[in-house]
Amino acid sequence: MDATLSDPLVGRVLDGRYRVLARIGRGGMGIVYRAEDERLEREVAVKVLRSDLAHDPVARQRFVREAKSAARLAHPGVVSVLDQGVDEHDGPGSGTAYLVMELVSGRTLRDVVHERGPLSVGGALDVTAAVLDALAEAHRKGLLHRDVKTGNVLVGDDGRVKVGDFGLARSAGPTQASTAATGAELLGTAEYLAPEQVSRGVADARSDVYGVGVVLFEVLTGAPPFTGDTPLRVAYQHVYDDPPAPSSVVPGVPAAVDRLVLEALAKDPDERPADAGDMLARLRAVRAELTPQELSVRGAGGTGAVAEGGTLRLDLAGGAAGGATAQGPADGDGPGGPGDAGAAGAVPAGAARPAGRRRRGVPAMVLTLALVAVAAVVSWWFLAGPGAFTTTPDVAARPPEQAASALEAGGFRVQREEVFSDTVPRDALVGTDPRAGERVRKGGTVTLVVSLGVEQVEVPDVVQRERAEAERLLREGRLGVGEVAEEWSEDVEAGRVLRSAPAAGQSVPHDSPVALVVSRGREPIGVPDVVGDTLEEAREEIAAAQLVAGEPVQRTSETVPAGRVLSQTPADGTLFRGDAVQLVVSSGPPLVRVPDGLQGRQVEEVRTALEGLGFDVRVENVLGGLFGTVRSVEPGSGQSVPKGSTITLTVV
Known part of the structure; x- marks a missing residue:
């Protein structure tokens, strides 16, 4: 029996808003449905937690975390999470947990490779660049994916590549990748687990880079580098076996591409690119060096191509009947995943009717005509009537007021939403929701997303703080750390911030660098x-x-x-x-006292005594100094004078 016909959720309205239309696929944790948002009159994808996991608190926590993780990322390469909730259809305590996401028409990259074979070198690099661009945004926001694989990469019918399934996401930094109680099932997919996730249970941005390396190897060759009978066998190879070069599987793959893949698959995380942004820069450099002949190298089994301008467009025309509707985040690792949903219930044209069927005559004809009439009414309702869909007009080049007038003239209801933008000037149009070209009900609501300009943030006060703490406060405030200079300071101890430029309290564009002057201490x-x-x-x-x-x-x-x-x-x-x-x-030489009793004594005796005390002696004779007797002493006896002073003797 068709799974959609037997599914009790099909036809229900979750939380009075989301009408479930059809099942898309089934994955490890949830079942994905196509649904209609009756409030905004647009098609969405709804992922419902499997009933056997509904009472598992760990599963419910991961389910909610998926919504919160993806909601933090506003990036065109990440499947958008629009809503999350619990439908209490059968009463409190028995609710159905669900996520609402954008509906992506296309299929998973895993299905593309399995059905169409390996991509060309150019196509593989372009798909991987799109994946890295989305993961780089996650890494910049401090978020890890931890389950990067081809089954979580969606390729839309319009050629856009999106990354989904952030159910295993964690904040950046060492994280514990737990294992099942039996030790036989690792959290994540064994073919894509980095060695450190297996051996030490930790992951960081370089672990996501390893997963991207596996994805690139797979889209180049058609299969992951390591395969085995059991997940533990595959995990063992990731830890202990050297990965093969893509060129050993697909001759002609350029050596630069081999090096890029093997760098991402290095056993030691320190030998890999530091994060997705680092690997993206290396990939772009490699692609720029390759010739058209090298970019066209492709393994056996496929005919996909890369469109002009570098946008990847895979040839899906030979896929399942009616096309596939892939939805993400996707758990679709097993049969019936999102990539297999397109052909469910299809009957090949020209198939023989069962033998033994009797003609029913007039009643059969009446029934047939009634069914045709019902089909006609239903067709009119959905193709031309109130239930018909159209596409969102492209009004991106117009001012918001003109865009609103154009949409209203086309019969749409218009709402306005304002967001910050680093690239679109203030009061200019960022885009529409739904985006231009996407399906929307006739007369439905289109939201104009208008730019508030670059978001301004206030510079925090980091004066007198340790340099490391100041840098942390700047980064937490979504600012960069600019040039750091040092100056002597009599008041601030060494290692603390003297001032910042711009100064504390000033409003500047987010991510602006803030220069710091740090004290060297007293000079x-x-x-x-x-x-x-x-x-x-x-x-x-x-x-x-x-x-x-x-x-x-x-x-x-x-x-x-x-x-x-x-x-x-x-x-x-x-x-x-x-x-x-x-x-x-x-204070000069020491003072020496002139002795008493020098008068009346013979000049030579007095001279000897004074010179012995350190004085200079000058003799002045009166009447020729006939008697040689000292008549007077100047300075006189008893006075204290500096040592070395001249004492004048008057001799008669």
């Missing part, structure tokens, strides 16, 4: 040599060095004239601003 100052200078000269020289001359100490000196610096402390080395230099200043 050491060389002590000047002022020995021998006059006291005034010494004070001026010390003050010029931003030091302080201490209160001088007087000391006699027979060699340094009075008033000059005899010594200093410290004599050399360095001090800090405002520190003191102690000075010892000469």
